[in-house]
Amino acid sequence: MSELKEIPIWLITTIVPILLVQGTWMFLDAGKWGKWRWFWGIWGLINTPLPLLIYLFFVRFPDNRKKRHSREDE
Numbered sequence: 119m120s121e122l123k124e125i126p127i128w129l130i131t132t133i134v135p136i137l138l139v140q141g142t143w144m145f146l147d148a149g150k151w152g153k154w155r156w157f158w159g160i161w162g163l164i165n166t167p168l169p170l171l172i173y174l175f176f177v178r179f180p181d182n183r184k185k186r187h188s189r190e191d192e
Contacts, residue, residue, distance in 0.1 A: 133166075136166055137162070137163050137164075137165075137166055138163070140162045140163075140166055140167075140169070140170055141159050141160070141161075141162035141163035141164075142159070142162075143162070144158040144159055144161075144162035144169065144170065144173055145158060145159025145162070147173075147178070148173070148177070151177065151178070153177055158173055158177075
């Protein structure tokens with residue numbers, strides 16, 4: 119059997135806060151925009167940085183563009 123290597127404590131203390139902040143921010147922000155907040159929050163807690171990038175490019179930025187264009191038309 120292969121030997122399992124231990125994960126360094128500095129790596130755990132770095133990744134865990136990043137995942138918690140990312141998941142919490144995505145959950146709260148998706149709640150403001152009304153788009154699947156539980157999905158984004160849980161996915162943000164599991165993995166980084168892919169969920170954040172996908173959220174920003176496919177949910178957040180398109181909504182900002184729509185709002186900006188609707189304000190310019192007025």
